[in-house]
Amino acid sequence: MAGELILIIEDNEKNRRLERDILQFHGYRTAEAENGEDGVRLAQETPPALILMDIQLPRMSGIEALRILRADARTRAVPVIAVTASAMSQDRQKIMAAGFDGYHAKPIDVTQFVIAVREMLDRAPRRGSAS
Ligand code: MN
Numbered sequence: 001m002a003g004e005l006i007l008i009i010e011d012n013e014k015n016r017r018l019e020r021d022i023l024q025f026h027g028y029r030t031a032e033a034e035n036g037e038d039g040v041r042l043a044q045e046t047p048p049a050l051i052l053m054d055i056q057l058p059r060m061s062g063i064e065a066l067r068i069l070r071a072d073a074r075t076r077a078v079p080v081i082a083v084t085a086s087a088m089s090q091d092r093q094k095i096m097a098a099g100f101d102g103y104h105a106k107p108i109d110v111t112q113f114v115i116a117v118r119e120m121l122d123r124a125p126r127r128g129s130a131s
Contacts, residue, residue, distance in 0.1 A: 004049035004121060005029045009039030009065065010083065011057050015106065019052060019083070022110055023117070036060025040068050043075045050120055052104075055084040055095065063098050070099060079120050083108070 006028050010016040020030050031048060033039035035058040043051060051069070055062035062082060069075040081102040082095045095103055104116050 003027060003029060005031060005046065006117070007031045007033065007039065007043055007048040007051045009033045009036065009051065009053040009057065009062070011035060011054060015054070015083075015108065018108055019113075022108075022113060026114060026117075028117075034058070036062060036065035040065050040075075043069055043078065044072060047074050047078055049078070050117065051078055051080040052083050052117075053080055053100075055082055063095075066098055066100060081116060081120060 006023050008016055008019045008023075008030060010019065010032070011034050016032055016034070020032065023030050031042055031046065033042050037059045039051070039053065039057070040060070053062045053065065057065070062084070066080055069078065069080065079101040081104055082100040083104045083106060084091075084095065085106040092103055102116055102120055104113060
């Protein structure tokens with residue numbers, strides 16, 4: 001659904017800009033954080049409909065950030081997709097075992113990225129819609 005808020009947690013500026021541009025082009029609202037700590041704080045303050053999170057982040061890894069989000073009633077139900085260059089199958093297994101709802105490999109494929117976002121929002125309970 002257009003207008004839903006999606007939080008991008010990514011330290012690489014090029015990737016962050018690409019994700020933001022794709023999402024805004026498709027009518028979503030976006031928020032951004034450059035490290036795990038800020039990402040967690042933003043998610044707690046304004047729970048988004050979806051979080052797209054890098055794994056290798058400054059200050060707090062994506063794995064640790066996910067653990068905190070899942071332990072917090074405000075963010076527990078927010079779906080989180082890992083967006084990472086760790087494309088080895090064992091890395092992928094580790095990421096899914098950590099409790100991420102989905103996985104998208106970098107470099108970002110625009111078409112697949114949009115499909116993954118739509119599918120996740122379609123099966124998640126509505127959150128973070130226009131207030
Ligand atoms: Mn990174």
